[in-house]
Amino acid sequence: MEEEKKDKFLAPENEIRQVAAPDGSIIEVNPLEDYFTQDRPKPYKVRKGPVEDFLNWARAESLWVLGFGTGCGSIEIPPLVTPRFDMFRFGIQMRATPRQSNVFVISGYLSVKTLKRAIRAYEQMPSPKYIVGLGSCTINGGMYYDSYNTINRLDHYLPVDAYIAGCMPRPEALLHGFEGLKKIIKAGKGHKANEYIENLDWYKANQKKIIKDWNMPDYNW
Amino acid sequence: MQKGINNLIEKFGASDLEVRRPGLSFITVENTKAVAAITHLKDIDGYTILSLITAVDWIEDGIMQLTYLLNNPEEIAEIGLRVMLERKEEAGESMETIHHLWPNAKKWQQELKEMFGIDFPTSPGLNDPFILEGWDAAPPYRRDFDTNKYAEETFFPRPGRETHDPAEHMKKNMYPNNPSDYTNKKYNPNR
Numbered sequence: 001m002e003e004e005k006k007d008k009f010l011a012p013e014n015e016i017r018q019v020a021a022p023d024g025s026i027i028e029v030n031p032l033e034d035y036f037t038q039d040r041p042k043p044y045k046v047r048k049g050p051v052e053d054f055l056n057w058a059r060a061e062s063l064w065v066l067g068f069g070t071g072c073g074s075i076e077i078p079p080l081v082t083p084r085f086d087m088f089r090f091g092i093q094m095r096a097t098p099r100q101s102n103v104f105v106i107s108g109y110l111s112v113k114t115l116k117r118a119i120r121a122y123e124q125m126p127s128p129k130y131i132v133g134l135g136s137c138t139i140n141g142g143m144y145y146d147s148y149n150t151i152n153r154l155d156h157y158l159p160v161d162a163y164i165a166g167c168m169p170r171p172e173a174l175l176h177g178f179e180g181l182k183k184i185i186k187a188g189k190g191h192k193a194n195e196y197i198e199n200l201d202w203y204k205a206n207q208k209k210i211i212k213d214w215n216m217p218d219y220n221w
Numbered sequence: 222m223q224k225g226i227n228n229l230i231e232k233f234g235a236s237d238l239e240v241r242r243p244g245l246s247f248i249t250v251e252n253t254k255a256v257a258a259i260t261h262l263k264d265i266d267g268y269t270i271l272s273l274i275t276a277v278d279w280i281e282d283g284i285m286q287l288t289y290l291l292n293n294p295e296e297i298a299e300i301g302l303r304v305m306l307e308r309k310e311e312a313g314e315s316m317e318t319i320h321h322l323w324p325n326a327k328k329w330q331q332e333l334k335e336m337f338g339i340d341f342p343t344s345p346g347l348n349d350p351f352i353l354e355g356w357d358a359a360p361p362y363r364r365d366f367d368t369n370k371y372a373e374e375t376f377f378p379r380p381g382r383e384t385h386d387p388a389e390h391m392k393k394n395m396y397p398n399n400p401s402d403y404t405n406k407k408y409n410p411n412r
Contacts, residue, residue, distance in 0.1 A: 113354050140379035146369040148361045149353065152376040210375055213355025 011215050036217040043194040044127045052188060059102070059128060060185040061091040063178060066101035068121055071108025072168065073135040079171045092178055098124040103181070106158070108168070109137035109150045115157060116211050122158055123220040127193045130161040130185070132177055139163050156206045159192035223298050225266035233258040237303075247288075247301040255304045256317045259289060263322055268293045268300060271322070274329040276337045280364040283308045285339065287316060312338025312360055320344050336362040 016030045029035075046052065069077065080087040081094065095101035098121045110118060122131065133154045136142035141152035154160055161184055164177035184190050196203060200219070208214050223246050229235040230248075235258065237249040250258050262268040270292035277286040289302040306314040318341040320327040330341040331351045338360035341347055350356070359366045372378070 113352075116354070140382055141372075141376070145378065145382065146372045148358075148366070148368045148371050148375075152372065152378050156377045206377075211355065212357055213350070 014215060032217055036220070038217075040200065041123075041197050041219050043197045046191055046194070053186075056186050056188055056190070059190070060182040063090075063092045063103045063130070063181070064095045064101040065092060065103045065105055066098055066121060066125065067094045067096055068098075068104070068118070069107050070110050070114045070118060071106075071135070071137060073108030073137075074105075076134070076168055076171050076174055077105065077107060080174060085171045085175060087175065087178070090175065090178060090182075098122070099126065101125055102129045103132060104129065104158075105132045105134055105174075106138050106154055106160075107134045109135075109142065109144050109147075110154065111149050112151065112210050113149075115151060115207070116216075119158065119207060119211075120216065120220045128190060129193045130181060130190055131158055131192070132181060133160045133163045134174065134177070135169060136165060136167045139165060142167055151210070157203065159196040159203075161190055161192050223300065224293065224296050225262050225268065225300060228261060228266065229258055229300075229302075232261065244296070244298040245301070246299075247303060249303040249305065252304045252306055252316060255287075255289075255302065256319055259291070259302060259319055260322060262291055262300065262302075266293065267295050268298075270294060271319075271326060271329075272299065274319075274326065274333065276333055276339060276362075278308070278337065278362070278364045280308065285309075285314045285337070287333075287339070289319075306339070312363065313340055314338070315340045315342065318342065318344040336360055338363060 014031045016028060018026050019029045021027050047055065065077075069075075077094075079085050080092070087093070092103075098104075102125060104118070104122055104125065106118065122129070131154075133139060137144055137150065138154040138160070141147070141150065144150040145152060151157060162177055162181045164173055166173055169177070181190070204218060223240075223244065226235075226238065226246060226248065229250065230238070233250055233254045235248045235250045237247075239247045241247065268291035272290040272292050273288075275288050275290075277288070279286060285306045285308045287304040287306065289304070291300050291302065293299070304316065306316060308314065314337075316339060318326070318330060320330065320341075327344050327346060328351070330339075330344045331347055331349065333339045334341065334344075334347050335351050335353055335356070353361075358371060361368065361371075
């Protein structure tokens, strides 16, 4: 039964297939094993003293936000780029890909389908990385608390550094939240990415409980 | 009378005509004659656009209702064709597909299969995941599906959640000394 289910949900690009090598020989490729490492991720090193303080200052003053709007709250982010709110003056800017960003704003409700993409994007971001939960939906489900398809508590699936309450929070609240995140980072408490890796089994069990068609590597490097 | 309605009644035995406004009528046909009626409407009466297919779960009456909303751009008129299927306990009502008339019908039917569990045999890609991925519970739009219970079992509800009836909350917090003030105020929506 388990095998059937796995096959049903396996994406076509992840199926085992025959590939011609440059020298003409035919080799078998299993994308999930060959294209992704099976190693467990390791926590990054947290230094001590003034070095760590300096690094935290640098991290806090260059928050690069992944441009991935997951729910209705993402409509509050575009105004931040405009002159009225202007988040660039705080060192915050939007980035196009997970590889270039270190802040992930989960903006509003998160459906199970989007959670799968959010996990992929989060795990591809370089550490240290931070998650800001925007809106009531990420805290306790908000008005979608009894929905069959949106998660209730974001911190059971991804490590959240800061929550911004509201439905919806205004752009000012978002700026305030980013200021709070800066304080957390400067105080040396912004190492939730390490917590995620240390408690990876718990997070993965929670994630797999609701993502029943798990057809990607356990950790998306 | 809207174009095509007479034909539906005379040729296809349609009943329960409900005229909402000029240019929008709803009418019920038997499920065995529905595809023939839709074909007639499309090919002869000019209802060339399939606006939507939707379903209503009348759980008390044991009926699963399908509504085909067809649009006639020449006459600026719409007909909602209702088809009453016998509701089954465990999903799996069956209806003929109309993807040969409009290719986009297959997406509507795919969604109905996923959300209501209504089967459309031979519709292409019917069982592919569309909105839900990896769904293994009952179709969530059926009314016997308890979304609250499902959410509590599946997700992790944060304890301490309370709900307040706005009227009761206002009586208690804004007029604690004399709750009847609230009922006398002109802005009371329940008055």
